[in-house]
Amino acid sequence: MxxxxxxxxxxxxxxxxxxxxxxxxxxxxxxxxxxxxxxxxxxxREAPSGSAGHQLVLDNESSCFCHPQKRATAVCDRCGRFLCDLCDIEMNDEHLCPACIETGVKKGELKRLRAEYFYYDELALILAIVPLMLFWVTLVTAPVALFIAIRHWNAPMSAVPRGKTTLVAAIVLASLELLGWAAAGAVLLGL
Structure with missing residues (x-):
């Protein structure tokens, strides 16, 4: 027990x-x-036992690329290498080898395995809030914040799903700043 x-x-x-x-x-x-x-x-629950792979019995059987003594049970969907049970990694309905996963992470092709995420929502909000101390700077930062918030609306923010509240706040604040500049311009031009 x-x-x-x-x-x-x-x-x-x-x-x-x-x-x-x-x-x-x-x-x-x-x-x-x-x-x-x-x-x-x-x-x-008992932990499921993983398989270390089956030994190669016949010479005419396919063997694993990384473990020549193990029988191949799958083919890597990216590079075509034969894989044993130990090397076969199933992800998103694909069979991948460790080398393809490593290169996929390095090239950014496997979005779910990224180790670092850039929080564009926080950047947009910072670009909308911090320049309020020097209001004239918002003439430049408000359009940039609005662009970043809209451009990265559907971008994955992190491995754990985050809400859109920060992006919405950045869009609203940047829009209000731009409306303030438009109103100030209208007053200055006498419109």
Missing amino acids: RVFHLTCGRCGHASRLPIGAASIATACGQCGTAVRIELFPALL
């Missing part, structure tokens, strides 16, 4: 609880504080 290591939040006493149910209610063995633990269902 699997064991959960628990440290009491009150006294710091370490104890071990057997994992048997999704919800565990107990008391600290040292100070008697009531403790309730809710476990994720995935913690109760």
